[in-house]
Amino acid sequence: AAQRVPLMAGNWKMNLDHLQATHLVQKLDWTLRDAKHDHSAVEVAVLPPFTDLRSVQTLVEGDRLSIRYGAQDLSQHQSGAYTGEISGAFLAKLGCTYVTVGHSERREYHAESDETVKTKVAAAYENGLTPIFCVGEGLDVRQAGTHVDHVLAQVRAGLDGLPAVKAASIVIAYEPVWAIGTGEVATPADAQEVCAAIRTALAELYSGDLADRVRILYGGSVKSGNVAAIMEQGDVDGALVGGASIDPAEFAAICRYRD
Numbered sequence: 001a002a003q004r005v006p007l008m009a010g011n012w013k014m015n016l017d018h019l020q021a022t023h024l025v026q027k028l029d030w031t032l033r034d035a036k037h038d039h040s041a042v043e044v045a046v047l048p049p050f051t052d053l054r055s056v057q058t059l060v061e062g063d064r065l066s067i068r069y070g071a072q073d074l075s076q077h078q079s080g081a082y083t084g085e086i087s088g089a090f091l092a093k094l095g096c097t098y099v100t101v102g103h104s105e106r107r108e109y110h111a112e113s114d115e116t117v118k119t120k121v122a123a124a125y126e127n128g129l130t131p132i133f134c135v136g137e138g139l140d141v142r143q144a145g146t147h148v149d150h151v152l153a154q155v156r157a158g159l160d161g162l163p164a165v166k167a168a169s170i171v172i173a174y175e176p177v178w179a180i181g182t183g184e185v186a187t188p189a190d191a192q193e194v195c196a197a198i199r200t201a202l203a204e205l206y207s208g209d210l211a212d213r214v215r216i217l218y219g220g221s222v223k224s225g226n227v228a229a230i231m232e233q234g235d236v237d238g239a240l241v242g243g244a245s246i247d248p249a250e251f252a253a254i255c256r257y258r259d
């Protein structure tokens with residue numbers, strides 16, 4: 001994983017209003033500064049609710065912070081009669097770098113299909129955003145032992161028709177649904193098995209060179225106490241962190257997993 005810069009991305013889910021968001025980002029920045037964190041060695045990003053983004057942008061741009069940010073979802077449409085939806089164009093204007101696409105909570109509670117996820121990946125690129133494309137199996141699939149096939153089918157569906165020039169910058173997050181918010185973390189070997197299979201699939205779909213460049217994150221109950229062992233795996237290039245990312249000291253410790 002030497003040539004890939006690890007990414008620690010905090011998915012706040014539906015937590016923290018815009019005032020709390022400002023406090024968290026400030027505390028995170030101070031903590032990382034104190035530790036002399038090198039953002040070019042381990043990239044740090046937060047993914048707040050939509051309504052926080054303008055405040056986070058003001059703070060990050062105004063104080064020239066190195067923390068990056070993005071959104072948790074976007075519409076597959078550019079504009080128009082889609083009440084309640086948020087366009088990738090709006091997110092780009094707010095300085096977002098990333099947008100999560102196909103998180104398991106969107107797939108489950110908003111019935112997002114592989115087809116929807118594919119159009120959202122394309123919509124992210126259309127607006128210059130980098131998708132953090134989420135895949136992962138439920139407990140039933142894991143117990144049946146077909147998790148690798150299941151995840152690779154999601155990967156192929158989400159990338160269908162995506163040209164290499166775009167796919168080269170994608171971030172893929174492997175998040176076994178049974179490990180999200182449950183406190184049950186996959187073993188480092190479990191995470192490595194699926195992340196390695198995703199990389200092999202990228203090499204087949206595109207090229208070995210592209211597969212070597214794409215960052216593949218693990219997500220599911222990552223904490224400061226378990227992150228280092230997961231990051232030791234050769235095909236794990238970072239973490240998508242939910243619950244532990246809304247505590248700035250804990251998230252900073254995750255970002256500092258090498259200490």
Ligand code: PEP
Nearest residue numbers: 180181219220221242243
């Ligand atoms: C997530 O929501 O992407 C996630 C991994 O959550 P948690 O870290 O809380 O399991």
